[in-house]
Amino acid sequence: MGNKMKTNRAAAKRFKLTGSGRIKRSKAYHGHLFTAKSPKRLRNLRKSGLMAPSDEARVRKMLGK
Numbered sequence: 001m002g003n004k005m006k007t008n009r010a011a012a013k014r015f016k017l018t019g020s021g022r023i024k025r026s027k028a029y030h031g032h033l034f035t036a037k038s039p040k041r042l043r044n045l046r047k048s049g050l051m052a053p054s055d056e057a058r059v060r061k062m063l064g065k
Contacts (some may be wrong), residue, residue: 008062015051015059023051023059 016024029037029055037045051059 008029009063011059011062015063017063017065018050020022023063024048025051034054 014025017036018024025048027049028045030042034042
């Protein structure tokens with residue numbers, strides 16, 4: 001019997017799959033030190049981004065997909 005791989009729980013909390021199968025992620029640099037960052041930059045950091053294709057395979061493996 002082949003063993004199933006456990007889902008990496010840290011990755012599961014950070015990434016979601018989109019309907020088309022891409023991996024959605026949140027942007028970095030939105031944790032603290034906001035006075036140094038412009039309002040426009042902070043607004044854009046609130047939006048989600050997509051995982052780079054070169055990293056997708058690694059994240060898929062962690063998510064067990």
